[in-house]
Amino acid sequence: MRIAPHILHVAQPVEGGVARVVTDLAAAQLAAGLRVTVACPRGGTLAYDLRELGCRVLRWDAARAPGHRLPAEVRRLAWLVREVRPDLVHAHSAKAGLAARLALRGGMPTVYQPHAWSFEAAHGVMKQLALGWERFGARWATRVLCVSQAERRTGHRSGIWARWQVVPNGVDTDRFRPEGDVAPSGTGPLVVCVGRLCRQKGQDVLLRAWPEVARQVAGARLVLVGDGPDAKRLRALAPAAVEFAGATADTATWYRPADVVVLPSRWEGMALAPLEAMACGRPVVVTDVNGARESLPADHPPVCLVPPEDPAALARALLELLRDEPLRTALGAQGRAHVLRAHDLRQATEAVTDVYRELLGLGTAQFAGPDEGRKCITT
Template identity: 50%
Template sequence: MRVVHVSQPVTAGVAAVVVDLARAQRDLGWSVTVVCPPGPLADRAGELGVEVRTWHARRHPGPGTVAEVVRLRRVLRGLAPDIVHLHSSKAGLVGRLVVRGRRPTLFQPHMWSFQSATGPVGRAAKAWERLAARWTHQLVCVSDDELAAGRAAGVGGPAEVVCNGVDVERFRPDDRVAARWRLGLPDVPTAVCVGRLVPYKGQDQLLAAWPAVRAQVPDARLVIVGDGPMAERWRASCDDESVRWWGHDDSVADFYAAADVVVLPSREEGMALVPLEAMACGRSVVAFDVSGVRQSVGEAGAVLPAGDVAGLAEAVAVRLADPSAADLEGAHGRRRVELLFDRRQVADQVATLIDKLLVGAR
């Protein structure tokens, strides 16, 4: 069995999913290759002993897409895979143009491109996904909401929901005070937000809510972990000394452990890993009700109407003022992750889909 995973993103949630699947499938005795641009995904896969092939590709479509198609065609021709698993809208675009249904193809959008695009670009993305469904043997969505959004856009074909999962051994409850000491953070009420600094992740909405949080909990601190194209602009607009801009850090488990509450202020998601990781660490989550959030969080925190900045501020402040009540939510979240979102269950579900797909192809 030769499986090839193609991904344009090399960081954050998509990369984590690809690494987990590649590792699990390698352990099944399958031949696994990860095809992606240089970066953390390639490095991590290589460390695990998974074969890596370099594919230079940009995040967004453009004039360079033709060259990306040519490069990926060469790579896949040399690998001759039994299954091609495409991760992200960009890999889905280029990969399906290359394969065109001639080999069994799984496509996992990890959030539809048309959910973050508007106007003509968004309409073009919907039209493409409807067309490309003919070259998708199995659509894999990470949440019920993501599948519903695809169906509403007219994307047909066989589809299954396989929720994201996390490593419950790596992400586990830890002492809050010790984590703060390791990070050099003060032992005060602390909210943590982890994510790439881009508009759809919504950190600007959390910053807008933060003064109202401080009004109720004056000694509260906010730690923003991540980097991205909006970092400079958002930092320049924020002169609050209680906000700590940490930048990118791979040791996110320490930040979850240090938090009283973890905040996800996103405008769009597929099914974000941050709430699942925070819950696995026994921390309460406050999030906007975007795709996958209600399905993942359950009763492990507060899920608010998207864009409700005032409600976000109130929910965060309540949990910072009463961390013991927040920890009860966190304990519920840990149990929920162990039951529903263990990465081993995810890997088993995908392996079963691949087996069925190959049987059908033969």
């Protein structure tokens, strides 16, 4: 009798979209009969959610950014790999990808998933160091798994030579649906932004855009859902009428009452929040960063996609949607249908498992055609 493959996920960070993806993958893989272990630091939501699933979680103390502790973090991870003896390691995000590839150095099948490139978040010398490492470290990844074609193109254009595979992000369309509980949200037009309060997500750009929206739309309200390192700074920037709802375990309750959901990111691979909002039948406005165009229906109007770092364009887009209820209704219905077709979580998790099967030689991987929701494209 063949023993089920053993997958070791290595994750840092342990909250936000990365934690959601790791938890969703672990749940699907356990249900499919795979053996799954996750190595991650304490804190955040990841370890708790995984243990609720019955998944084995090992403590791997690692800071979010590289630093003087990196050699010890690599040694600890190498020891965990020897103890776990997995068949395949799947490393999530830049820090885990750095440590895992240094620990393994191609010694076993290794999947590296950037979840947005680290060098897009850095400047100056740090940007060059991050880019240099991604170019060098690609040799130790059996596959570099991107969540959008745009993320893959950015890596390729930046001189990262890798065996690429693309699996677009998916969301749970049973959990994120139009029907269900809603957060207490008062009266008046409501704009909601869900995301970690940090530079990447661009809430400061939204706060600069908001006074113009509030001036032209009577009673308009903005709610920022989430927590993060920039919370204090953003509160200081925010007009009095902006509400900070904090982190919540059920973001769907905030998507549902929203007239518009906005995510003004500076960089992404493919953000989950717009997919979740569309699954809840809500119209979205996003910045034109990696994955944004691919996450929207092909015939979405231009108003839904704005340049990053442009408060005036963001304000114009929000005003146009807030003033046009029929358009919002149509976009909500279109977005829900699009996510059901192209970004359902089951499609995404099955596609990742197909990558494992291919790398472990467990049969021919099944790849969907270009018009299907499950996309794995190898170059």
